Amino acid sequence: MTKTKKLLTLLVILAMTAVSTVSLGAAEKQAAAGGNKLININSADAGQLVKLPQVGPKMAQRILDFRKSNGNFKRVQDLMKVKGIGEKVFAKLQPLITI
Template sequence: MKTHASIFAVIALLFSLSAFSGHAFAEQPQQAVESAATININTASANELAQLDGIGETKALAIVADRQANGPFESTADLARVRGIGEATVAKNSERITTN
């Protein structure tokens, strides 16, 4: 009788683990989609800009301030005109940013 109880416990454990692992895999594609969204650097809010690689809250606010002071960016490369953002950061985000 103990053997049947042990087998039942193991089966119940396996089913419960498979339910949790399936849930984790179901959320991963959604997260990938959200992180890969294209961001228009001329219209994005500071919160949206902060999602870019190497751009935190401070740099995002600097992008918005530069945009307000100097007008829209004509190209994504112009993002490097913002203090603290270099060509490497622009290149790292080249697939995720746009100006139109």
């Protein structure tokens, strides 16, 4: 095997390892949020919301206050209207929530 082929093989193995590590991290977050069950952001209480990554007691209360003032979320993306939930936080929450 040439050096180039060995290097290419090593890079492929490293890339596959990185992808599986990312998938494992997402699976762990989902498990922490209650297994395969999605959290309904229109009916969840503070105790359920704090199980989500990046959501502590204050953020959970902001979500509840927003829902009380504005009614149910029409789309999961509307969660970004809550102070403190931007695109990066939403990207972590999106696979774990539903309406």
